[in-house]
Amino acid sequence: MSIPPEPPRRRWRTGPYWLALQLVLSGSLLLLFLLPIYALFTYAPPQLIWADAGNPAVRAALWLTFFASGLAVLAAVVFAIPLGYLLARRSFRGRAVVESLVALPVVVPHLLVGVGLFFLLIPGSPLYRFTTALGFPVYDTIWGVVLVMVFVSAPYTVLAADLSFRAVDGRVLEAARSLGAGPATVFLTITFPLAMRGIVAGLLLTWARAVSEIGGILILAYTVYPGGPYNGPVTSTLSVLVYNLFQAGDLADAAAVSSVFLLIAFVLFFLVRLGERSGWVPWRRGELLP
Amino acid sequence: MSGWTVAGLESQVDGFRLGPIDLELSPGHAVAVLGSSGAGKTTLLRTLAGFIPARSGRIARDGVDLTDRPPEERRLGYVPQGLGLFPHRTVERNVTYPLELRGVTDALDRTRPLLERFRLTSVARRYPARLSGGELERTAIARALAAEPELILWDEPWQALDVDARFELGRVFEELRETAAVPVVVVTHDPALAFSVADSFLVLHGGKVGLRGDATTLLAHPSDAFTARFVGFDNVYDRETLDAGPPGSFTAWLRDRAGPEGVAFARPLLPSYGAPSGSWEGVVGSARPTPEGLALTVHVDALAVGLRMAPPVPVPLPSVRSRVRFDVEEMNLRPLGRPFAAPGAPP
Numbered sequence: 001m002s003i004p005p006e007p008p009r010r011r012w013r014t015g016p017y018w019l020a021l022q023l024v025l026s027g028s029l030l031l032l033f034l035l036p037i038y039a040l041f042t043y044a045p046p047q048l049i050w051a052d053a054g055n056p057a058v059r060a061a062l063w064l065t066f067f068a069s070g071l072a073v074l075a076a077v078v079f080a081i082p083l084g085y086l087l088a089r090r091s092f093r094g095r096a097v098v099e100s101l102v103a104l105p106v107v108v109p110h111l112l113v114g115v116g117l118f119f120l121l122i123p124g125s126p127l128y129r130f131t132t133a134l135g136f137p138v139y140d141t142i143w144g145v146v147l148v149m150v151f152v153s154a155p156y157t158v159l160a161a162d163l164s165f166r167a168v169d170g171r172v173l174e175a176a177r178s179l180g181a182g183p184a185t186v187f188l189t190i191t192f193p194l195a196m197r198g199i200v201a202g203l204l205l206t207w208a209r210a211v212s213e214i215g216g217i218l219i220l221a222y223t224v225y226p227g228g229p230y231n232g233p234v235t236s237t238l239s240v241l242v243y244n245l246f247q248a249g250d251l252a253d254a255a256a257v258s259s260v261f262l263l264i265a266f267v268l269f270f271l272v273r274l275g276e277r278s279g280w281v282p283w284r285r286g287e288l289l290p
Numbered sequence: 291m292s293g294w295t296v297a298g299l300e301s302q303v304d305g306f307r308l309g310p311i312d313l314e315l316s317p318g319h320a321v322a323v324l325g326s327s328g329a330g331k332t333t334l335l336r337t338l339a340g341f342i343p344a345r346s347g348r349i350a351r352d353g354v355d356l357t358d359r360p361p362e363e364r365r366l367g368y369v370p371q372g373l374g375l376f377p378h379r380t381v382e383r384n385v386t387y388p389l390e391l392r393g394v395t396d397a398l399d400r401t402r403p404l405l406e407r408f409r410l411t412s413v414a415r416r417y418p419a420r421l422s423g424g425e426l427e428r429t430a431i432a433r434a435l436a437a438e439p440e441l442i443l444w445d446e447p448w449q450a451l452d453v454d455a456r457f458e459l460g461r462v463f464e465e466l467r468e469t470a471a472v473p474v475v476v477v478t479h480d481p482a483l484a485f486s487v488a489d490s491f492l493v494l495h496g497g498k499v500g501l502r503g504d505a506t507t508l509l510a511h512p513s514d515a516f517t518a519r520f521v522g523f524d525n526v527y528d529r530e531t532l533d534a535g536p537p538g539s540f541t542a543w544l545r546d547r548a549g550p551e552g553v554a555f556a557r558p559l560l561p562s563y564g565a566p567s568g569s570w571e572g573v574v575g576s577a578r579p580t581p582e583g584l585a586l587t588v589h590v591d592a593l594a595v596g597l598r599m600a601p602p603v604p605v606p607l608p609s610v611r612s613r614v615r616f617d618v619e620e621m622n623l624r625p626l627g628r629p630f631a632a633p634g635a636p637p
């Protein structure tokens with residue numbers, strides 16, 4: 001049996017004013033997104049952007065930022081997906097409290113997050129000694145950067161996982177059970193593949209939020225010293241670097257470094273979109289696991 | 291070959307209590323579970339499948355107690371409401387799923403005959419989102435059979451199917467009963483298909499067994515209004531309606547012959563239109579031609595009574611508000627409200 005071609009969709013005839021209104025409103029927003037970027041790119045001459053992209057200090061900051069945000073995403077995979085699953089599948093007392101707690105990092109100003117973590121992990125505090133003893137000193141290390149990033153960005157994965165797991169039809173899971181699959185097999189072969197697309201979208205948001213974080217990092221890890229998985233020079237995240245350049249009055253370099261970051265971020269997101277279009281990303285077909 | 295015994299099965303979901311249910315399921319035997327919405331049909335199926343724990347009673351297959359076993363260890367072909375197909379797997383990968391679980395390497399080859407049998411070969415590579423209602427149903431039953439089940443549980447198979455797909459599914463079902471030597475329990479709202487596929491019936495009422503037996507038993511002793519309507523009695527009146535009839539009226543005559551919950555009867559045959567004979571007189575409310583003749587609705591007292599005339603359908607149709615006289619034979623009346631167990635039926 002062949003699927004008949006879809007009839008041409010009937011389109012409402014809309015007046016030119018309606019179209020103009022749509023263009024003006026959405027165009028205004030797009031301009032707001034575009035103009036600051038344009039300003040950044042034009043402030044610094046291309047040669048300077050190119051030169052800064054090769055600058056070892058900028059490279060160290062870039063590497064630290066992407067590496068730390070990658071670790072934050074990894075932490076979200078390990079900790080946030082299970083929490084999302086718990087919220088989606090179990091009902092328990094105090095659930096509303098947990099849900100509010102998950103939403104909290106999204107609304108709290110991130111400078112406050114940094115201050116809170118600072119008081120918790122101030123050198124000499126019990127938790128500082130504990131984490132240091134474990135090999136995770138957080139004050140002015142990459143672990144501090146990761147900690148802040150996880151705090152502010154993991155909720156996006158928790159929420160996405162919660163929604164995605166919830167959207168999986170329970171009767172589909174029951175059918176799988178009755179066909180002979182144990183709970184773990186059902187999760188691996190049915191639940192997770194069906195929820196994966198939404199979860200990956202959440203991880204993408206988590207990464208975006210982590211990589212753009214500055215508030216909490218300013219307090220907890222303003223300068224990052226080598227140690228742990230990071231063995232480069234003394235540096236800071238890219239956003240802190242730009243902040244420093246700007247504070248020091250080095251506007252051209254601030255603009256140039258920002259441009260480098262923007263270019264990389266834009267290319268990355270463009271590649272992801274392209275991947276979704278072409279269908280090579282596993283969650284498009286929906287079958288990553290055997 | 292496997293026989294199942296369900297004895298004194300009880301379960302509870304959110305305050306709704308099911309049972310006790312007793313069932314004897316022999317290979318090739320199909321039981322239709324009937325009942326109005328909320329009667330516990332799906333609860334019974336899910337308890338049998340193991341998704342709802344049994345509070346008491348026993349589920350056994352060939353003498354082996356399965357009551358506390360998880361669903362995956364019961365060897366079921368469970369087709370839930372909405373079919374429960376895996377949206378991220380193609381038709382063939384849906385059907386191979388139970389084989390993959392058992393580590394079968396040539397699952398695709400092994401399931402090819404099943405796809406063929408259910409005419410799914412041409413859509414084998416499609417995802418469920420791109421199938422028609424009938425194809426979805428056939429995929430679900432093929433997948434259930436691929437698990438080589440010892441019991442098939444099917445919840446509302448005919449929901450949301452068009453007339454053609456229903457007819458086709460009835461054929462699939464008959465074929466299934468002939469070839470698969472396992473019992474089938476099917477929950478349904480559809481009388482025509484229930485009668486065409488089921489050997490016996492279980493009517494649930496507020497979680498309890500209201501009535502059981504084969505089609506003959508149900509027709510002879512429908513026992514409650516739901517069953518009476520389900521098996522095709524068009525005239526069903528409850529006690530309250532009958533009690534309102536004045537003495538000497540048709541309603542009062544029915545009341546004297548009704549059971550505690552009322553009375554049911556099939557459409558009485560009207561020998562000819564405008565015949566002067568007949569004990570009761572009514573006013574024609576509507577007339578509708580059917581393959582079996584003319585179906586008339588006639589108002590008598592406060593009742594709407596269905597009558598029928600044998601073909602050919604008279605032209606022109608009897609006019610609305612004209613009067614007809616008719617008789618109801620007492621032997622065709624079914625008093626409602628006395629639970630009936632047919633002789634020889636399982637307890």
